[in-house]
Amino acid sequence: MFLDFGFKQKCFYTQYFLRNQNCFVPTSEIIAVEETELNKKQRNIGKWQKMAKPHAFTVYYVKKARNHRWRCSDVTFWCVDEHLCNQWIQALKELLEMQSKPKQLLVYINPYGGKRQGKSIYEQKVAPLFSLASISTDVVITEHANHAKDNLFEVNINKYDGVVCVGGDGMFSEVMHGLIGRMQKDSGIDQNNPKAPLVQCNIRIGIIPAGSTDCICYSTVGISDPVTSALHIIVGDCQPLDVSSVHHNNTFLKYSVSLLGYGFYGDILKDSEKKRWMGPMRYDYSGLKTFLSHHYYEGTISFQPAKHTVGSPQDKDSCRTGCYICKKSEQQLSQQYKECGLKHEEDEEEWKVIKGKFLAINAVNMSCACPRSPKGLSPAAHLADGSADLILVRKCSRFDFLRYLVRHTNQDDQFDFSFVDVYRVKSFQFTSKLSEDNESNVTDIGKKRFGQFCRDHPACCCNIASSTWNCDGETLDSSAIQVRVHCQFVKLFARGIEENSKDEAAYSQSSIEQLL
Ligand SMILES: Nc1ncnc2c1ncn2[C@@H]1O[C@H](COP(=O)(O)OP(=O)(O)OP(=O)(O)O)[C@@H](O)[C@H]1O
Ligand SMILES: CCCCCCCCCCCCC/C=C/[C@@H](O)[C@H](CO)NC(=O)CCCCC
Ligand SMILES: [Ca+2]
Known part of the structure; x- marks a missing residue:
């Protein structure tokens, strides 16, 4: 056996030979190094039998399995020379120290998210790994919503x-609001001002998925798996994420990182909140019910196209680890900001206005891939390009809407329909027809008394009431909103979805799996 350090593909790696095979482990993917106490049985095998007192150390590292799943694996190195053994332990520990791995984490567990498994998932699968990696934790089990x-x-x-959250997208949202809100408060920034230059949040957030949708975890890691996410935290990965701020006039409503959905996804959420006791199944129940009700809503959407980015929602390539489009877009935006400041960007660029009847208006900052829809609502959306994909699904037949939904689960293009339009935007505004009418002082007593349904066509499904916005799984109080995307505004312990290139597959499967 031979152990060596080297430099390959811009990262340090630990190389070792075992049974004449060559193995590489990037040092950034080492979890821990420990001196190994050899027991009697171990000492009595093979050539070590002949040695007076063998010494050993164990390297715990990330083993990559299929579908972006990570596992902790280990390899033990034996040696006759105690001094040499200690030198290796010391050298590896020093290398680990040089990386930006976390040492102290604050953990919030929602015991009621998803299938109510948050606490046991953390205790059984995550805490032992944190302890192996010598990470100290302060753990808070939440007692009510907004506790974290x-x-x-x-x-x-x-x-x-x-900060680590154990739960679903709602729990992530809570932690993100706490961190961003805290940053603004400490810096004296008023979040109610839609144009305020917000202070960025540099403390990384880790997500241990234990929710119902877990879309943020799935879209940033490629799988919803607590052990994989714990390992991304341990190795100290960092993935910036775009965040949208949502205002109603001069009142701050919420931040969003995944879906801002009006119509279909807003109605599902509103109905499903009453069925929380059903757990994740509530979304299937309310999904079917909302699909059958087939409500559409009238309104006006105005948006500013994202001209700083070279990507398009109809690209065939998706956002992957180290994404070139995200890097370029961020550079372009900071260049613009240096040259002209925010004022130019906000005021001078064109607004496009679209009026219509919509079954769904979805604005997504990321693909929104999740186990229910592995490619998501917008497969080519980028995690950190300073833009959102605005998907407008116009009034169509139930059958066509079903065809559209089914394409979220297969390889066909969900934007290739005459009733679906998609735009890459950096800001947008929405007002429902109802609020427009109210603002223009239409006092139709009949409309008020009979509430939401179209008086002229009671059976036509035309719902002149407002729907609700679904903001990362929480409802918003206002239907008229103004939204602005903030490029790379928070950071996650993740690295985006890794490319499954031939090289990588060969490297992870043949080099390491066969050997260990
Ligand atoms: N102890 C608690 N009791 C009740 N609600 C809580 C508690 N802790 C957190 N919450 C709230 O529960 C909401 C939902 O939690 P979470 O996102 O973890 O699960 P989920 O809704 O099942 O999953 P997803 O958001 O992925 O669909 C969060 O918005 C959070 O504010
Ligand atoms: C005939 C088969 C058709 C199947 C169609 C499946 C389409 C699924 C798309 C799922 C998109 C999820 C977007 C993410 C939204 C999250 O921010 C939010 C909070 O967790 N979850 C929901 O609103 C929950 C949304 C649940 C929707 C079912
Ligand atoms: Ca984006």
């Missing part, structure tokens, strides 16, 4: 290298 968010305004945040 409120707590983040009080804790000594500088003590931590990251």
